[in-house]
Amino acid sequence: MFRYTATIMEAAVDYVLTSTVPGVKWPGIPSPDGAALLAVHHQLEQSQWWPREKLEARQFDQLREILAHAAQTVPFHRERLIAAGIDPARAIAPAAFARLPLLTRREIQTQGVALQSSALPPGHGRLVEHLTSGSIGEPLRVFGTQVDSMFWLAQTLRDHLWHRRDFSGTLCAIRSRVNDSDRLGWGPATDALFVTG
Numbered sequence: 001m002f003r004y005t006a007t008i009m010e011a012a013v014d015y016v017l018t019s020t021v022p023g024v025k026w027p028g029i030p031s032p033d034g035a036a037l038l039a040v041h042h043q044l045e046q047s048q049w050w051p052r053e054k055l056e057a058r059q060f061d062q063l064r065e066i067l068a069h070a071a072q073t074v075p076f077h078r079e080r081l082i083a084a085g086i087d088p089a090r091a092i093a094p095a096a097f098a099r100l101p102l103l104t105r106r107e108i109q110t111q112g113v114a115l116q117s118s119a120l121p122p123g124h125g126r127l128v129e130h131l132t133s134g135s136i137g138e139p140l141r142v143f144g145t146q147v148d149s150m151f152w153l154a155q156t157l158r159d160h161l162w163h164r165r166d167f168s169g170t171l172c173a174i175r176s177r178v179n180d181s182d183r184l185g186w187g188p189a190t191d192a193l194f195v196t197g
Helices: 002-012 032-047 052-073 075-084 094-098 105-115 146-162
Strands: 127-131 141-145
Touching: 032 146, 052 075, 052 094, 075 105, 127 146, 141 146
Parallel strands: none
Antiparallel strands: 127 141
């Protein structure tokens, strides 16, 4: 708990968590979304100090869950797992995982429906579409879930805190395929937790 508290306080300097409870300014009580984001961030902050073996064991335990779901619901990945000799019902060794070929940009573009799950995992929320700008002339369209988005937000929050960014400042982001706009706040990774510029 100490590292987490220190990280937030060092990074945010004079800022405290935004409280959603009237009359409570400090310690702040975040919204349910903000609390979930902090919970994921806290686990990432703690696990970075684990011994390599412990971290790898947790990662491969999670990987087994992902691959079991893919084997059941994603035709493209089912075929790849079989070809690599991986049975997600059993423990997966790093050497076995290394046999899986990397997914290429071309495969993402051409396989379409074969890369989509026929059933979202329970509790993962709705489907979320992600589009790339196609910086090399080949845009990508991929899908995730609300849980996937939560992990993205936790990593973004982690980046802000690691770099000790001053949340009172203005953040400028250059994006493609969006309408010109000025908006309050830095986005969902920080706005559920802090007052930002």
